[in-house]
Amino acid sequence: MIEQRLAELERRLQQIEDERAIERLIASYGPLVDAGDPESTAALWHHDGVYDVENWLMNGRDEIAAMVRSRGHQELIARGCTHFLGPAVVTVTGDEAVAVCESTLLVKQGNQFRVARGGANYFHLKRVADSPGQWQIVRRITRMLDGAAESRDLLTDGIAGRIR
Amino acid sequence: MIEQRLAELERRLQQIEDERAIERLIASYGPLVDAGDPESTAALWHHDGVYDVENWLMNGRDEIAAMVRSRGHQELIARGCTHFLGPAVVTVTGDEAVAVCESTLLVKQGNQFRVARGGANYFHLKRVADSPGQWQIVRRITRMLDGAAESRDLLTDGIAGRIR
Amino acid sequence: MIEQRLAELERRLQQIEDERAIERLIASYGPLVDAGDPESTAALWHHDGVYDVENWLMNGRDEIAAMVRSRGHQELIARGCTHFLGPAVVTVTGDEAVAVCESTLLVKQGNQFRVARGGANYFHLKRVADSPGQWQIVRRITRMLDGAAESRDLLTDGIAGRIR
Numbered sequence: 001m002i003e004q005r006l007a008e009l010e011r012r013l014q015q016i017e018d019e020r021a022i023e024r025l026i027a028s029y030g031p032l033v034d035a036g037d038p039e040s041t042a043a044l045w046h047h048d049g050v051y052d053v054e055n056w057l058m059n060g061r062d063e064i065a066a067m068v069r070s071r072g073h074q075e076l077i078a079r080g081c082t083h084f085l086g087p088a089v090v091t092v093t094g095d096e097a098v099a100v101c102e103s104t105l106l107v108k109q110g111n112q113f114r115v116a117r118g119g120a121n122y123f124h125l126k127r128v129a130d131s132p133g134q135w136q137i138v139r140r141i142t143r144m145l146d147g148a149a150e151s152r153d154l155l156t157d158g159i160a161g162r163i164r
Numbered sequence: 165m166i167e168q169r170l171a172e173l174e175r176r177l178q179q180i181e182d183e184r185a186i187e188r189l190i191a192s193y194g195p196l197v198d199a200g201d202p203e204s205t206a207a208l209w210h211h212d213g214v215y216d217v218e219n220w221l222m223n224g225r226d227e228i229a230a231m232v233r234s235r236g237h238q239e240l241i242a243r244g245c246t247h248f249l250g251p252a253v254v255t256v257t258g259d260e261a262v263a264v265c266e267s268t269l270l271v272k273q274g275n276q277f278r279v280a281r282g283g284a285n286y287f288h289l290k291r292v293a294d295s296p297g298q299w300q301i302v303r304r305i306t307r308m309l310d311g312a313a314e315s316r317d318l319l320t321d322g323i324a325g326r327i328r
Numbered sequence: 329m330i331e332q333r334l335a336e337l338e339r340r341l342q343q344i345e346d347e348r349a350i351e352r353l354i355a356s357y358g359p360l361v362d363a364g365d366p367e368s369t370a371a372l373w374h375h376d377g378v379y380d381v382e383n384w385l386m387n388g389r390d391e392i393a394a395m396v397r398s399r400g401h402q403e404l405i406a407r408g409c410t411h412f413l414g415p416a417v418v419t420v421t422g423d424e425a426v427a428v429c430e431s432t433l434l435v436k437q438g439n440q441f442r443v444a445r446g447g448a449n450y451f452h453l454k455r456v457a458d459s460p461g462q463w464q465i466v467r468r469i470t471r472m473l474d475g476a477a478e479s480r481d482l483l484t485d486g487i488a489g490r491i492r
Binding site for chain 1: 330333334337340341344347414415416417428429430432442443444445446447448472473474475480481483484486487
């Protein structure tokens with residue numbers, strides 16, 4: 001009986017720790033990419049992970065780090081920008097997980113900011129094999145919320161915890 | 165002694181699970197309503213639940229689903245919109261809970277977005293009787309933060325965990 | 329063996345409770361300051377705590393409460409404003425903690441809102457000695473994300489959990 005209660009507590013706690021590790025990872029993206037840290041941003045992904053934004057398909061950590069170092073991103077940082085991600089909804093199933101959140105990109109213009117984007121963000125993640133409690137993004141798909149069915153499907157699949 | 169420690173661990177874990185279930189429910193609202201899913205959006209509420217926005221008082225799930233299907237909401241989605249809710253502060257007391265968060269509504273305009281709203285969101289929730297760990301909204305009150313005392317009181321009551 | 333498992337569960341649960349207490353404190357700031365509650369806003373800080381915004385260095389709770397009561401802040405509230413903070417990334421080390429989040433300030437203008445700020449927020453917190461599970465801000469540094477290295481360093485230090 002004690003054994004059962006201990007095992008059940010451990011299982012429930014592990015689930016919260018997994019979800020929280022993923023929430024933390026996603027909440028770290030904005031600060032890291034706005035700080036302009038190419039390696040730490042890329043390290044949120046699996047080394048073969050994919051970051052699929054509408055006009056830019058990045059394959060693997062090197063290409064993600066290159067995006068942070070790119071002239072386009074560096075100009076955004078120099079001007080002043082906030083990649084603002086909302087609270088993620090996370091669904092863990094064994095060693096895989098799906099998460100979803102909405103986001104906005106604020107860019108400085110004069111003495112205020114303009115809202116350059118409103119987006120849907122879908123994440124497929126995997127548990128790191130030899131490092132308990134650690135997760136990495138296998139695939140992130142980001143689309144502007146512009147009325148397209150494709151963007152809205154990211155939200156639906158994300159909330160349902162559906163792996164694409 | 166072991167019995168006491170197990171019971172205490174179970175109690176503390178249950179509290180976190182309750183709060184997290186409510187945080188997740190609230191974080192799901194934006195993605196579901198921006199995806200345009202009437203049934204899943206309405207299912208966040210108790211079947212008799214109320215959604216009280218300044219110009220629209222919805223009573224029960226059918227009226228909430230009807231809002232998602234309405235011409236006004238569908239036009240927002242078609243244009244491109246993000247109902248962006250911030251992290252919720254949740255206070256659970258037995259089988260009832262109060263939560264509060266701020267929100268913004270971004271609407272696409274040309275190739276960027278305008279900020280159509282900044283709002284205060286107050287939630288009164290109840291535990292679902294026969295489904296442990298599940299919560300439903302009994303009443304959500306949303307008001308624009310426009311200087312009115314009414315909107316500010318939602319924030320104060322929400323943080324204090326006061327049931328209205 | 330049972331003793332060990334209980335102690336380990338208690339330790340893991342305590343860590344989550346600490347992190348969540350800090351997340352809740354940070355998520356309370358926006359609602360409290362937008363409600364215009366000087367005492368509750370100031371109570372998030374240690375009585376000697378510092379709030380360092382670029383043009384305003386507040387020392388201690390009285391000066392923080394005075395900011396909430398100030399003509400500038402009251403005019404913001406009367407016009408309509410949302411101090412919107414994103415999900416915080418929290419790192420607890422013993423009785424100290426570091427947290428970071430991004431934020432935006434929305435101010436009502438006509439029948440919509442303008443984005444007055446996009447900011448980086450760095451928090452150094454301490455555990456309240458005689459009140460388990462309670463934390464207070466020792467120092468909060470907030471800077472506009474305007475391309476300055478100083479603002480970006482807040483994000484980097486915050487994610488790394490570095491005490492300044």
